[in-house]
Amino acid sequence: MTVWKLLVLVFLSVFPFHTAASGDRGRLPSIVMILADDLGYGELGCYGQPLIQTPCLDRMAAEGLRFTRFYAGATVCAPSRSVLMTGQHHGRTRVRGNAGAANPAAQALRDEDLTVAELLQSAGYRTALFGKWGLGDVGAAASGLPGRQGFDEFFGYLNQQHAHNHFPAFLWENERRVQLRNKVREVGDTGAGYAEEAVEYADDLFAERSLRFVRENRDRPFFLLWSLVTPHANNERTRELKNGAHVPDFGPYADRDWPEQDRGHAAMITRLDAHVGRLLAQLRELGLEQNTLVLFSSDNGPHNESGHSPARFQPAGPFSGLKRSLTDGGIRVPCLAWWPGTIAAGGVSERAAYFGDLMATAAELAGCPAPPDIDSISLLPVLQGRAEQAQRHEFLYWEFHEGGFRQACLYAERWKAIRRLGGRLQLFDTASDVAEKTDVSADYPEIAARVTFWLDGARTISPDWIPREK
Structure with a gap:
């Protein structure tokens, strides 16, 4: 651990935290970050999608704030998540690409990196990650395991290839492997493959764990990173079966005269939408909605990897490019912010913001100084209707190595x-x-x-x- 990181964490652990941002006087606000995987700017109804049904996220936008110039940290998953975790832009964050098995340590956060989870954990928050990680794994990338980067609880996928399979044979509980009931045809040795007997859908499991975590921690401040794996394709299933949109059912699209791949892709997004609706409803039921900031976004632009038709859904909206593009189609993503009583309903922000801004925003919400050496601006003034008081980025930066x-x-x-x-x-x-x-x-x-x-x-x-x- 570097000296400056040690000093920051020691300072945070003894700082007399207080913030006027809280809607519940005397208690720090909780933070929920919901991250979709490869969801395009134009794939939600509130961003102009005419075919895919997203009533819960549309309601979240109507009750909160919708950003129109919000950017992911990168155009692929691992570096984007590294930017989110460290508050450093793509040219300075630890992980700058999807290294994979060729160099796993290059795709792992390290002990000297300070994450937003560590910052909030030191400020007294209970922290959890459910879903896809991609910034550490057992073996050579162990320095980046979630429990070593500030998360009290983890349940999900450690590497992104394993996360291709929505019906996996196993998941990880902290650093323990947990078998599921799915029968999987394995492809490689990372956990990737596809289910021949599909029983347990990973995103359903992550939804249940997220709801339970919120319920169990309702009397204390918490930080939840809920990192879904939809609508990402199962690339291995696409190569073998020509259909990477594996979902429990087609939902409202079962009778549509569309190819299975298109119905599956749409059903993934609508199912994701319903899970988000359940979380917002639970926050209201528990009386936590006025003391919890909920953010929803996507790790990068939309994919073209399930065998579905992007032409049908126009997932990037008016922008050019898809995932792996540096044009806005690959990096401009939906972002919604919901916090009844603090965020005015029906707002729209055209301010340019990005994943890295979570760090400074979380620090201000927790009432503690933002760490040094970050590329992060607090969005709290924007959320509170004081946008004229917020700083602006002169530059935002991305790179791509493939x-x-x-x-x-x-x-x-x-x-x-x-x-x-x-x-x-x-x-x-x-x-x-x-x-x-x-x-x-x-x-x-x-x-x-x-x-x-x-x-x-x-x-x-x-x-x-x-x-x-x-």
Whole structure:
């Protein structure tokens, strides 16, 4: 553990915490972060989706705040979650790509990293993660196991390949392997594969654990990271059976004249929506709704990996690209904030914000200083209707290592720059070109020079994540 991290945690453990943010005088507000997996900006009704039914999330938006310029930490899962956990942007956070079995330690948080879970745990919160992790595993990546990164409770998947299978043979309870009743045809040795006898659906199990955790901790402040695995595809099932949208039933889409893959994809999202509705209802039943901030978002843009038809659902909305793209289709995601009594109903924020802002927001809610060396701005003023008092990001940053190193940044909440290593900078004016179709770098040389200078110095050197042309 680094000296500065030790000092931060010791300080937090003795700091006399108090915050005026709480709706329940004298008690710190609880925080729930609900994360979908590969859910696109345009896949919820409140963001314009006409075919997939999401009544609970639409109601959450109507009762709370909807962000229209909210960004994931990265365009794929592991680095996006690393940004969420550390409050550092993609060029400075620990995990900057999906390393997988080739270099598992490169996809693991380490002891010197300070996570939002550790910060809140030190501030007296009970912490839990249910669902997909992807930032640590048994063996060479053990430094990143959830229990070693601030979570009191964990139940779910440790690595993202295992999380492809929605009906897995096993899950992890803290650091103990728990067998399920599904009969799985295994693919590789990570737990990936697909169920030939599908009995227990992982997201249903995570919903039950989340509800139980909230109920058991209703008398104390808690932090819950509920990390669903829908609507991510089961890639192995897609390769073998041409259908990666494995779901218990097709729900309201059973009679639609659509391919099974499309019905399954839509049913995943509607089932996810119902689970979120159950949590919000429980918070009301327990009288916790006015002292609990609930955030909902997605780890990156939508996928095209289940054999379904993105053309039917237009999952990225008006934006270009999908998961693995640095255009906004790959990184701009839905984000809803719900906190009755604190967040005014029916609000819409066009402010540019991103995953990294959870750290500073959580610190302010817990009444403690934000850690040093982060790229995070508290959204609490925005949530409380004091947006004019909130800071703004000058730049947001992303990178991507697969198929050759690429970088992107958003400058002044308007100018989007993308470049490939050794290539020419492209500049887009998102105020008039949300689809990022027209390169205006020649028309705005001063802006192009500024973002080039910033991209050149945005990232810190990581021996695990060296930029390469291919």
